[in-house]
Amino acid sequence: xxxxxxxxxxxxxxxxxxxxxxxxxxxxxxxxxxxxxxxxxxxxxxxxxxxxxxxxxxxxxxxxxxxxxxxxxxxxxxxxxxxxxxxxxxxxxxxxxxxxxxxxxxxxxxxxxxxxxxxxxxxxxxxxxxxxxxxxxxxxxxxxxxxxxxxxxxxxxxxxxxxxxxxxxxxxxxxxxxxxxxxxxxxxxxxxxxxxxxxxxxxxxxxxxxxxxxxxxxxxxxxxxxxxxxxxxxxxxxxxxxxxxxxxxxxxxxxxxxxxxxxxxxxxxxxxxxxxxxxxxxxxxxxx
Amino acid sequence: xxxxxxxxxxxxxxxxxxxxxxxxxxxxxxxxxxxxxxxxxxxxxxxxxxxxxxxxxxxxxxxxxxxxxxxxxxxxxxxxxxxxxxxxxxxxxxxxxxxxxxxxxxxxxxxxxxxxxxxxxxxxxxxxxxxxxxxxxxxxxxxxxxxxxxxxxxxxxxxxxxxxxxxxxxxxxxxxxxxxxxxxxxxxxxxxxxxxxxxxxxxxxxxxxxxxxxxxxxxxxxxxxxxxxxxxxxxxxxxxxxxxxxxxxxxxxxxxxxxxxxxxxxx
Numbered sequence: 436x437x438x439x440x441x442x443x444x445x446x447x448x449x450x451x452x453x454x455x456x457x458x459x460x461x462x463x464x465x466x467x468x469x470x471x472x473x474x475x476x477x478x479x480x481x482x483x484x485x486x487x488x489x490x491x492x493x494x495x496x497x498x499x500x501x502x503x504x505x506x507x508x509x510x511x512x513x514x515x516x517x518x519x520x521x522x523x524x525x526x527x528x529x530x531x532x533x534x535x536x537x538x539x540x541x542x543x544x545x546x547x548x549x550x551x552x553x554x555x556x557x558x559x560x561x562x563x564x565x566x567x568x569x570x571x572x573x574x575x576x577x578x579x580x581x582x583x584x585x586x587x588x589x590x591x592x593x594x595x596x597x598x599x600x601x602x603x604x605x606x607x608x609x610x611x612x613x614x615x616x617x618x619x620x621x622x623x624x625x626x627x628x629x630x631x632x633x634x635x636x637x638x639x640x641x642x643x644x645x646x647x648x649x650x651x652x653x654x655x656x657x658x659x660x661x662x663x664x665x666x667x668x669x670x671x672x673x674x675x676x677x678x679x680x681x682x683x684x685x686x687x688x689x690x691x692x693x694x695x696x697x698x699x700x701x702x703x704x705x706x707x708x709x710x711x712x713x714x715x716x717x718x719x720x721x722x723x
Numbered sequence: 724x725x726x727x728x729x730x731x732x733x734x735x736x737x738x739x740x741x742x743x744x745x746x747x748x749x750x751x752x753x754x755x756x757x758x759x760x761x762x763x764x765x766x767x768x769x770x771x772x773x774x775x776x777x778x779x780x781x782x783x784x785x786x787x788x789x790x791x792x793x794x795x796x797x798x799x800x801x802x803x804x805x806x807x808x809x810x811x812x813x814x815x816x817x818x819x820x821x822x823x824x825x826x827x828x829x830x831x832x833x834x835x836x837x838x839x840x841x842x843x844x845x846x847x848x849x850x851x852x853x854x855x856x857x858x859x860x861x862x863x864x865x866x867x868x869x870x871x872x873x874x875x876x877x878x879x880x881x882x883x884x885x886x887x888x889x890x891x892x893x894x895x896x897x898x899x900x901x902x903x904x905x906x907x908x909x910x911x912x913x914x915x916x917x918x919x920x921x922x923x924x925x926x927x928x929x930x931x932x933x934x935x936x937x938x939x940x941x942x943x944x945x946x947x948x949x950x951x952x953x954x955x956x957x958x959x960x961x962x963x964x965x966x967x968x969x970x971x972x973x974x975x976x977x978x979x980x981x982x983x984x985x986x987x988x989x990x
Binding site: 488491493517520521524525526527530532533534535536545546549550580594595598 | 896899900902903904905906907908909910924925926927928929932933
């Protein structure tokens with residue numbers, strides 16, 4: 436796998452030079468592999484939202500650089516090309532509040548239109564991205580404001596997918612949804628990733644959600660990277676994760692409790708299937 | 724950028740100035756403004772400057788903030804100064820074409836600038852040391868007598884507190900929407916006026932939608948707490964005139980009264 440996005444020594448300070456100065460990112464070094472799903476976790480104020488706004492050049496780093504395909508996204512003149520915005524598609528938290536057009540199709544077309552694409556190409560992309568987020572094609576000419584909250588969010592996500600970004604970044608796409616809506620959105624992200632082969636970054640509070648989806652996890656704490664590794668590896672550091680104010684998946688908790696009580700099982704598991712396998716292998720080991 | 728707006732900004736504190744009854748502060752600020760326009764000579768201004776400096780000192784508000792508060796009106800101040808400087812007839816000391824500077828012009832321009840600056844400092848001291856809620860509370864009580872003639876005093880002051888409360892929220896919201904549209908390649912920086920105005924649509928529509936949504940939610944929340952206007956409404960914090968208020972009124976009466984008296988003699 437090759438690296439598509441990379442940050443080197445990324446540091447960002449809010450309100451520099453005022454009494455309210457606060458470091459939001461502190462020397463963040465990160466490599467995002469092409470085609471992976473990277474889960475970004477951290478509690479409120481850990482710097483994850485600040486980090487992702489750097490990836491498409493919305494925020495300018497205080498120091499350090501961001502490389503897209505090995506090229507810095509900021510040129511010598513201190514400008515960030517619009518190209519970066521199209522290649523790294525960012526879906527904000529509660530994206531349903533950014534809808535503005537009269538019809539769903541036109542709202543989704545906003546990004547592609549800004550890219551300067553032709554009408555036919557735009558129409559293809561609108562259809563394609565509506566399908567990708569599971570919106571019925573018959574809705575295309577309806578007003579986005581007539582939809583339910585969850586549907587609106589799909590429209591907003593489709594608006595970013597329509598730019599066909601190489602990297603799709605989603606900031607808490609499941610915030611405020613009920614469990615059903617959450618599973619639908621996560622399933623949709625997974626399907627989109629599998630079909631398009633795009634790199635996906637997904638920010639979340641919930642370990643549970645993300646552990647099953649992501650190839651790798653980035654754990655942020657106090658503006659720094661705490662871990663960036665496979666879920667299995669990350670959850671083997673359960674103590675440090677809990678110390679950072681984050682939760683670990685329920686299954687991992689159960690396994691840790693078992694171990695505490697003298698049953699020596701593998702505690703780095705995070706799905707029910709893995710747990711089952713771990714318990715089985717323990718039992719077989721015990722029988723031997 | 725947008726966050727730098729300081730309209731009605733309040734800096735919490737516990738100084739005597741902060742603790743004053745908002746009604747007293749409002750009345751004294753109005754009195755101060757009237758006095759400023761009645762002040763005539765240098766002695767009067769020195770007294771007023773000293774008085775204001777003492778208030779700022781007691782309040783513990785950094786003088787830097789006071790200076791920053793003057794920035795937005797800098798243009799008006801300079802404009803007034805230039806007009807007065809060049810267009811006051813009198814004893815000319817410099818002339819070029821239709822432009823001339825007279826001794827009287829210099830004097831008037833100087834005092835006008837001073838007067839404007841003092842005016843702004845005095846009023847900003849009111850908003851710096853009084854929370855928006857206290858301010859509207861005080862205003863409502865002061866205008867209370869107008870209710871007798873069916874003026875919607877309570878409704879107006881409630882609207883004012885809600886508006887003040889939502890300024891920071893809407894600014895934050897606007898910044899979020901701008902970022903979200905920029906992420907979709909929106910371009911607010913290039914093009915002619917028409918194009919730029921059109922580029923505002925993706926910001927304004929979501930902003931209005933969310934403002935209406937917030938208004939709706941707020942109305943529901945208020946009704947849930949049985950808000951029904953002014954009728955039978957009691958307050959958590961009753962306004963009461965304390966010793967410190969009486970002191971402030973007496974001191975102000977003496978200072979401002981002497982300035983007005985001096986003004987009559989042109990000092």
